[in-house]
Amino acid sequence: MTSDAHRPNYFLVWLWLVGLVFLSIGASVFLSKGAAILLIFLVALVKAVLVLLNYMHLKFERPLLYALIIVPLLIVAVLVFALFPDFVFHH
Amino acid sequence: MPRSEDMAITGMPVGKVGVWWFLASEIPVFGGLIASYVVLRLGSGGWSDASSHLNFSLALANTFVLLTSSLTMVLAFAAVEEKKPRRLQANLLLTLLLGLTFLMIKGFEYAGEIGHGFTPGAGIFWSFYYGMTGLHALHVLGGIIVNLVLLVAALRDTLRPNEHRVELAGLYWHFVDIVWIFLFPLLYLT
Amino acid sequence: MNWGLNLWLLALALEFASFLMGGVNFLTTAINLRAPGMTFFRLPLVVWMQLTAAVIFMLSVGPLIAGAVMLLMDRVVGTTFFLPEGGGQPLLWQHLFWFFGHPEVYVILLPGLGLVLEILPVFSRKPIFGYRAIIYSTIVAGMLSFVVWAHHQFLSGMDPRLAMPFSITTILISVPFALIVFAMIATLWRGSISFSAPMLFALGTLAVFILGGLTGIFNGSAPVDIYLHDTYFIVAHFHYTLFSAVFFAGFAGLYFWFPKMFGRMMNETLGKIHFLLTFIFFNAVFLPMHVVGLRGMMRRIADPTQYAFLQPIQPLNVFITVAAILLLLSQFLFVINFFWSLLAGKRAERNPWQSNTLEWTTLSPPPHDNFERVPVVYRSPYEYSSPESPEDWLPQDRQLSPHTAARS
Numbered sequence: 307m308t309s310d311a312h313r314p315n316y317f318l319v320w321l322w323l324v325g326l327v328f329l330s331i332g333a334s335v336f337l338s339k340g341a342a343i344l345l346i347f348l349v350a351l352v353k354a355v356l357v358l359l360n361y362m363h364l365k366f367e368r369p370l371l372y373a374l375i376i377v378p379l380l381i382v383a384v385l386v387f388a389l390f391p392d393f394v395f396h397h
Numbered sequence: 398m399p400r401s402e403d404m405a406i407t408g409m410p411v412g413k414v415g416v417w418w419f420l421a422s423e424i425p426v427f428g429g430l431i432a433s434y435v436v437l438r439l440g441s442g443g444w445s446d447a448s449s450h451l452n453f454s455l456a457l458a459n460t461f462v463l464l465t466s467s468l469t470m471v472l473a474f475a476a477v478e479e480k481k482p483r484r485l486q487a488n489l490l491l492t493l494l495l496g497l498t499f500l501m502i503k504g505f506e507y508a509g510e511i512g513h514g515f516t517p518g519a520g521i522f523w524s525f526y527y528g529m530t531g532l533h534a535l536h537v538l539g540g541i542i543v544n545l546v547l548l549v550a551a552l553r554d555t556l557r558p559n560e561h562r563v564e565l566a567g568l569y570w571h572f573v574d575i576v577w578i579f580l581f582p583l584l585y586l587t
Numbered sequence: 588m589n590w591g592l593n594l595w596l597l598a599l600a601l602e603f604a605s606f607l608m609g610g611v612n613f614l615t616t617a618i619n620l621r622a623p624g625m626t627f628f629r630l631p632l633v634v635w636m637q638l639t640a641a642v643i644f645m646l647s648v649g650p651l652i653a654g655a656v657m658l659l660m661d662r663v664v665g666t667t668f669f670l671p672e673g674g675g676q677p678l679l680w681q682h683l684f685w686f687f688g689h690p691e692v693y694v695i696l697l698p699g700l701g702l703v704l705e706i707l708p709v710f711s712r713k714p715i716f717g718y719r720a721i722i723y724s725t726i727v728a729g730m731l732s733f734v735v736w737a738h739h740q741f742l743s744g745m746d747p748r749l750a751m752p753f754s755i756t757t758i759l760i761s762v763p764f765a766l767i768v769f770a771m772i773a774t775l776w777r778g779s780i781s782f783s784a785p786m787l788f789a790l791g792t793l794a795v796f797i798l799g800g801l802t803g804i805f806n807g808s809a810p811v812d813i814y815l816h817d818t819y820f821i822v823a824h825f826h827y828t829l830f831s832a833v834f835f836a837g838f839a840g841l842y843f844w845f846p847k848m849f850g851r852m853m854n855e856t857l858g859k860i861h862f863l864l865t866f867i868f869f870n871a872v873f874l875p876m877h878v879v880g881l882r883g884m885m886r887r888i889a890d891p892t893q894y895a896f897l898q899p900i901q902p903l904n905v906f907i908t909v910a911a912i913l914l915l916l917s918q919f920l921f922v923i924n925f926f927w928s929l930l931a932g933k934r935a936e937r938n939p940w941q942s943n944t945l946e947w948t949t950l951s952p953p954p955h956d957n958f959e960r961v962p963v964v965y966r967s968p969y970e971y972s973s974p975e976s977p978e979d980w981l982p983q984d985r986q987l988s989p990h991t992a993a994r995s
Binding site for chain 1: 409567
């Protein structure tokens with residue numbers, strides 16, 4: 307549990323999240339396709355991490371909970387990797 | 398008897414460990430869907446054209462609705478910690494209403510797309526569009542029900558022994574928000 | 588529209604959601620609610636196996652839930668995820684299915700092996716051999732189980748470049764299981780073995796599982812599997828692995844924990860006869876299936892006599908069928924034993940097998956909340972024939988007097 311002393315500023319985090327939405331929209335309008343996609347998913351990652359650390363209080367939690375996010379993501383990465391030959395390089 | 402707010406060995410409440418395990422198992426559910434979407438999209442063409450028929454402004458509005466509902470949810474948790482029952486009730490109610498707004502806008506969006514002939518059978522992009530947003534909307538609905546149960550308990554003043562549940566419901570609600578954070582660019586921005 | 592299939596898919600999705608909740612329960616309990624002194628390396632191995640199985644299940648089932656939702660949508664709302672004419676990929680379903688389907692066999696296998704690992708030390712009166720090595724093997728097997736699934740798809744039309752890596756990982760995963768089997772055999776080595784009904788079934792598991800594991804190595808190799816795919820050889824293989832884990836280990840567990848669960852002993856003689864008949868008829872059913880499979884008989888055919896090349900093995904097929912019926916009939920011995928012992932069996936004491944683990948320190952059957960007081964754990968669960976104790980067993984919760992402790 308968090309104490310008042312080090313509780314994150316929830317409203318500031320919300321402002322960041324909203325600002326980042328506009329950043330990714332800007333990227334999709336002004337940047338070339340490749341650069342836009344890179345930036346857009348980078349921004350989505352940053353937003354997810356902001357929510358995880360601040361709203362879900364992960365920054366006050368123990369390493370077990372970090373493992374509970376990273377391991378499933380690795381497993382999904384294995385799935386994507388193994389699906390590539392069949393569905394992307396299939397020509 | 399062990400109770401969900403017990404903090405036995407790890408120093409974490411039992412309920413919190415349980416919810417995090419549940420969320421860990423949810424990652425491969427959406428992960429499987431997103432993985433399939435990504436490889437099929439990279440392996441064939443025409444997806445951007447289909448994507449351009451989506452109603453971007455409604456989705457953008459929905460993004461703000463869901464982000465704001467995450468804020469009110471976490472404020473509800475803060476109200477529990479500060480022992481401010483009125484603020485807890487208000488923020489739970491706001492979260493609930495924002496969740497319902499999200500579903501209404503989504504329904505309106507679906508109706509518009511189906512009206513233009515973009516039904517689930519209109520092509521592989523539309524299959525994934527309805528599959529991903531539909532599964533996400535079901536999760537939003539689940540979260541709304543959980544929040545409703547908590548709100549009713551808060552209004553009847555029976556929540557007190559189980560106030561930690563606000564944090565647990567919040568973890569789930571923020572997870573659903575994070576899923577949307579990825580679905581929005583995957584479907585609307587690329 | 589075929590509603591049977593739709594309901595099946597819905598049931599699948601709901602069942603998995605409920606299994607997830609069960610997994611959350613196991614994991615949370617073991618992580619947060621262990622008894623004082625019960626460190627992770629003092630947990631009974633069956634708990635370790637159950638935990639690993641829960642983790643494997645929870646992290647592998649997601650893509651299949653996604654796949655079930657997609658298939659259900661294909662059938663009900665007209666999406667085209669798996670329909671080529673709508674831009675979909677049928678092969679995707681196979682990947683999503685087996686991504687879960689292979690880890691799932693370890694979800695079935697591991698708890699069964701765990702039961703056997705609990706029973707072997709009790710009836711050999713020896714500590715388990717390689718306690719930590721078994722745990723590490725279990726974890727390694729759990730990790731490898733996520734990268735073997737495509738060995739079910741060598742003939743599915745998937746990219747042939749995937750065959751080699753998946754063959755390698757599949758053959759690799761036999762290493763941790765071989766280690767666990769060797770640890771079991773080493774636990775038996777020079778023990779004072781008593782052949783009671785639970786022990787017989789545990790030994791049966793070991794014997795049968797070894798044979799199933801060996802044929803698994805053949806099947807994992809892509810060139811061999813192309814020949815054996817979808818034949819009765821495969822049926823024989825997975826019955827030797829999973830019949831051992833589910834039935835032999837399951838019966839071993841039931842005979843072993845029956846006194847704890849119901850407060851009465853099961854009939855030993857009936858149990859031994861039940862084991863003997865099950866073991867004989869099981870092998871009579873599934874050993875000939877290897878031959879039938881190698882002769883080319885495929886799975887899921889209604890009538891093998893309509894193929895000329897299967898005519899010569901027809902007597903074997905008849906033999907298998909008769910043995911299967913006898914295998915089923917011999918299970919009635921268990922049913923009779925179960926209900927008769929439930930009503931009129933000998934009263935069980937707290938610890939009829941003189942076992943070390945915590946459940947044997949409480950009443951049989953356990954009262955509400957399980958323990959009269961919360962037990963405190965002082966040692967690992969397999970201290971049999973320890974020089975520190977006058978008896979040949981040393982329960983996890985017994986505190987040795989300072990005098991005894993100093994002497995050791």
